[in-house]
Amino acid sequence: MLPHGTGGNRTPIDVVVLTHDQRHVRRKLLHMQHDDVVMLDLKEPVQLAHGDLLLTETGELVEVIAAEEELYEVTPKTPLHLIELAWHLGNRHLQAQIEEGRILILRDHVIRDMLTGLGATVRDVSEPFHPARGAYHGSGHGHDHGHHNHNHG
Template sequence: MKLEMNQDFTKLPRAGSFLRAAEATDGPSPFDVTMLAHDERHLRRKVLELAQGEKVLVDLPEPTALEDGDVLVLDDGRRAGIVAAKEEVYEILARDPLHLSELCWHIGNRHLAAQIETGRILILRDHVIKAMLEGLGASVKEIVAPFVPVRGAYSGHGHAHGHGHHHGDHEHGHGEPDKFGRMPGDPHYGHNHA
C-alpha cells in the first residue's frame, strides 16, 4: 500500500490495542478485515489498509506478532479482523509421524517459522532448506496457502529470547537494527553465537 506523505495520520482511526482470537469471541464482530502475510503481522506502529479501503493507524504499546483471527480494537470501539494472507510456502510431507517429528526438529533447529499440522509442515520457501529436507527424505511441494506458524514458547513479548544462552549487552532500541544488522523478528536479534 502506498501512503501519501502529506496525509495527516492523526486523522486516521487508531487501533491502540488488540485481542487474541480466543478472547475476541465476546463483543462486536469485526466491521472489516485486513489480510497480512506472516512478516507483515509483526508490527507496533503502522498504517494498514482494510479490505474495504479504510485506513487505520495501528499504534500498539510494544511490538506484537498478530495472528490469524486476532482483532484490532479501534479507539471508537470498532474491531478489525486479522486474516492470514496466502503466501508461497513449501508443504512438507513425511513417511510417518516419527519422520515428521524429525523434520520438525531440523526446521526448529534453524529457527524457521513453521506451521505444524497433523501430517504436514508448512514453511516459507527457501531453496536451501528445500534441498536439506529432500535430503532427509521429505516430500516437498510448492503451494500457495495462508501461513500461520506456531508461536514460540517465548513469543509473548516482541523481543523475548528463549534460547538458554547468553545474549550479551543490548545496545539497540526496539524496532531498530541491532549491532549485527538484524531486525526485530529475527530469532537472533540482539545477540550473536560467536
C-alpha cells in the same frame, strides 16, 4: 485488540489481510480491504492471529485475516520422520507451522533440496501461514540471533 471470538455479536466494519510477518506489530499503518487506512499503535509488540479484532478509537471493529503465502508443504514418511525433519528445520532457525502429518515453511530452494535429500515429500502450496511461536516470543527477553560462539553443526 480483542482475541478471536471475543467480539460478541458485533460485526467488523472492515478487514485487514496480513502475512505472518505483518501480523507481528506494535506501530503500523494498516491498509484495510475497503481502502481505508488505520494507524495501529500498541504499548508493546504483539502477534496478531487470524480472526483477532482491532478496536478503533470510535469503538468499531476491524478483523485480522491471515493472508495466503507461498509455502512448501513438507510431508514425512512416518511420524518419527516428521520429528526428525522438524529438528533439522529448527536447527536452522526456520519458522515452521508443525501439524500432525505435515510441516509448512516459507519457500527456499536450498531448504527444499535438503528436505528431499532427507526423504521428505515437498510440494508448493499457497495458504495462510501460522508458524509456531518460539520459546523466546514473550516480551522483555531481548533474544537476538547472534551466534555467541556456539555452532549448529
